[in-house]
Amino acid sequence: MIETPFHTSAHAKCILAGEHAVLSGCPALVAPIVQMSMSLSFQPSELPLELVCRTPYEDTFRLFFWNTFMSGLQLLKKNKWEIKGKFDLENNIQMGAGVGFSSALCVAITRFFIWSQWLEEDKLFEFARKLENIFHGQSSGLDIAGAIANHIVHFEKSGEIHEIQTNWQPLFYLSYSGYGKNTSEAVNHVKKIRHNNPDVAKAIDEEMRQSVLMIEESLKMGADRGLPLLQAAIDHANHCFESWNLIPPELQKHIDELHQLGAIAVKPTGAGIGGYVLSLWDKTPPTQSKIELVSIFE
Missing domain, CATH: 3.30.230.10 (Ribosomal Protein S5; domain 2)
Known part of the structure; x- marks a missing residue:
């Protein structure tokens, strides 16, 4: 040794x-x-x-x-x-x-x-x-x-x-939903859709693929042009989680609270069902909030 x-x-x-x-x-x-x-x-x-x-x-x-x-x-x-x-x-x-x-x-x-x-x-x-x-x-x-x-x-x-190439730094923040994620349950949700509705599953995968490509493209632009595209991309990714049935009411409540605080787009990050949530902002979030926000770029 x-x-x-x-x-x-x-x-x-x-x-x-x-x-x-x-x-x-x-x-x-x-x-x-x-x-x-x-x-x-x-x-x-x-x-x-x-x-x-x-x-x-x-x-x-x-x-x-x-x-x-x-x-x-x-x-x-x-x-x-x-x-x-x-x-x-x-x-x-x-x-x-x-x-x-x-x-x-x-x-x-x-x-x-x-x-x-x-x-x-x-x-x-x-x-x-x-x-x-x-x-x-x-x-x-x-x-x-x-x-x-x-x-x-x-x-x-x-x-x-x-x-990937990035020409600006978005205001991305993480916050904990208050509920632990359940990877195996989330994976089973997705597997069930793939088995029972393969065409639907392919459409969700394609929407997520487009979300990834849109994020990459938005980060290559300047902030003025890139932010609206990035917002749309995060919305698409969140829609995929909705389509997989991975946003239960308690997680949706946390997402809604972030929107009320001023987030312009929000999605789960990771498996879904619980865990952390990624939010995009067009200005620095308020510091006086019951939700603790962590910048992913600091």
């Missing part, structure tokens, strides 16, 4: 558009949220392996960490007894909220394996995606791309990932 200390960090992500449809081959756009992050350190020693957690819901977090870590060791055909020392982990990414807690954890653990010289550095994305399959069954890799990215990236399931 290497004797020098290890440290890494991974951040949350926000999907601008492309959720669910990405599994059908549609593109998606994802942005990093550097204000929400996770840091993992390791100090080698001769003592048995231990984990110090500095995060809310410590017991749940420990379970997620060790399940993911042990699964990684199995994939690498390594044993826990080969590692001696102390992990120190800090986290302020909310679990089960659709902003990429699991992907950040998978990226951080994969970087530890790379540091241990058990994995080549160019395997970061693919190995982290395999780890994320533990959480979500079949991972497209979109969340992993967001956890690694430094800028907004265009992602396709085929493996194409590239930064």
